[in-house]
Amino acid sequence: MTDTLDLAAAADLDQDTIDIDAVLGRLVRDADAAAPTSIGFPGATDLDYRRVVTRLGGRLWNNIGNLDDPGGVAHTRVLERAAITWFANLLGMPADDRWGYATSGGTEGNRAALLAAYHRWPTARIYHTDAAHYSVRKIGREMVGAYKVVVRAGPDGEMDYDDLAAQIRRRKRWPAIVVATAGTTMTEAVDDTARIRAVLTEHGVAGHLHVDAALSGIPLALDGQLRFTDGDIDSIAISGHKFLGIPTPCGVVLIRDSVRRPAERVAYTGTVDTTVSGSRCGLAAALIWNAIAVHGREGHRWRAAEARSTAAYAVEQITAATGWRAWRWPHAFTVVLPTPPATVRARWLLATDGPVSHIVCMPGVTREQIDAFVADLADAVRTRIPHPRTPPEITTAS
Ligand SMILES: Cc1ncc(COP(=O)(O)O)c(C=O)c1O
Structure with missing residues (x-):
């Protein structure tokens, strides 16, 4: 009986014959049981995403490079563009100042936004709370030479705005990149972007306001509780496999066109290299589009x-x-x-x-x-x- 299958042994590629169906069956049974x-x-x-997976799952869909470029042979850019437009409209992004793409997940969205911000404000101090997702700390560590400041969050997970003001006051000579969270990982707290911007304005500090909205971005936006105009937000990252339940890790990032990074045109791909990764999953973009088209x-x-x-x-x-x-x-x-x-x-x-x-x-x-x-x-x-x-x-x- 395959339920007693030693999965690691069965999956070992150094054996003469491999029962692929047994291995796949066991994975599915384990996932069903859990x-x-x-x-x-x-x-x-x-x-249910089977319609898309069944129709498109048999080939490579690669949305390599910038979303507005023509792309290669098999891609789903037209669906990705429609999805990004839907998100931009939902989040009240100005029609003349919008850009974005489908990412591999919340982490890539945060990375794309923070790299854009750091490129624009290379002397900025980067502020996030101790309730921010670990990807934000990781991206901060990867920005060699960047100064990071951890702001206190309350026990309910929301940013302590008095602590933010105190931290900014001490560093008001430098621009600020502030990461707010819309749906912290442990308590789903939402930082108030209008209050954050008010703190920056009060101290005469310029910079970038990014929202890590991996979990709560869509539900809050649907209720009108998250919009680019709430505190002049510069960028928002959202996960696709959370609220939309896309069956592969993915997400979207939206960055104001006026603040995104310059990028070089790559002759042989025919695209501008604006994205964090080169090749990008066109199937994920189609799945995101499908979730919106159906519901x-x-x-x-x-x-x-x-x-x-x-x-x-x-x-x-x-x-x-x-x-x-x-x-x-x-x-x-x-x-x-x-x-x-x-x-x-x-x-x-x-x-x-x-x-x-x-x-x-x-x-x-x-x-x-x-x-x-x-x-x-x-x-x-x-x-x-x-x-x-x-x-x-x-x-x-x-
Ligand atoms: C608040 C927050 N940001 C970012 C992420 C990272 O998302 P991903 O795992 O899609 O990279 C998560 C995932 O749990 C999250 O909860």
Whole structure:
């Protein structure tokens, strides 16, 4: 029976015969088995992309280079352009100052934006909070010689604007590149870009305001809560495999045309090399386009509303049935709770950072999954703790 298959041994390429179907089958079975208890990471699972994968999956689609260039043989630039225009409109990007492309994910979007910012402001200090995604710290480290400043975030994950002002005041001789987050990884906090810009203006500091909106960019924009005009944002990066649940890592980055990096034309590709990577996945661009074509703004708004309602249900059930604390920001899919006992974590794939864990009620997570999680948590709490007691303190967002 293939379920007892030693996957690493079966996949070893140094053997005479390899049962490829057995290996692939086992991967799919493992993923299927893990899916019901995987509620800690933010990939939506409610959309069906098989139409695109079936039609386009049999060849290479390469959108190499700049989006506006003609491209090579098989590419999906026309779909990528349509998708980027949709995102730019949704985010209220000025029609005469827009540029963007489909990336390999949130990290590449952050990298493209921060490289553009650093190219324009080479003496800038780069500010981000301690709740920023690790990719932001990594990109900062890669910018050799750049000065990085970590701004405090509150326990609920949002930037402490007084600390930002204090840090800027000390360095107001230099321009600032500020990275705001729209949906921090642990608590889904959203930094207020209008307040950040106000701090910069108050101190007479010029620079670049980037928003890492990997998780919350689309749902917030659909509600009018994230727009380029909110604090004169210069760039926004969004993941495609999170809210849209695209079945391959991808994303989009939007950068004002007036602030993007100059780039050289490459004769043999016939394109201008404006992007972080050279060859780019045209299948991912088609998948992003498909998600928008099938569901439109209204469909995605509905998906966001349903997911938020599941998250609200999770908070209610966890608190009512187990006495365990749980909270969420009103806009959030993420439910934050004190780290559950090990027995619960052994069965459920949660995201845990020391005393705090979270579940993410992305579109596709059902109330039945929440009920099963709550039942396990209630059992563990009852078995582990003979007398009801208060779980560790965590801050509740207002
Ligand atoms: C806030 C934030 N930014 C960036 C990223 C990186 O995205 P990716 O994994 O697509 O590179 C993530 C992913 O979890 C994230 O949560």
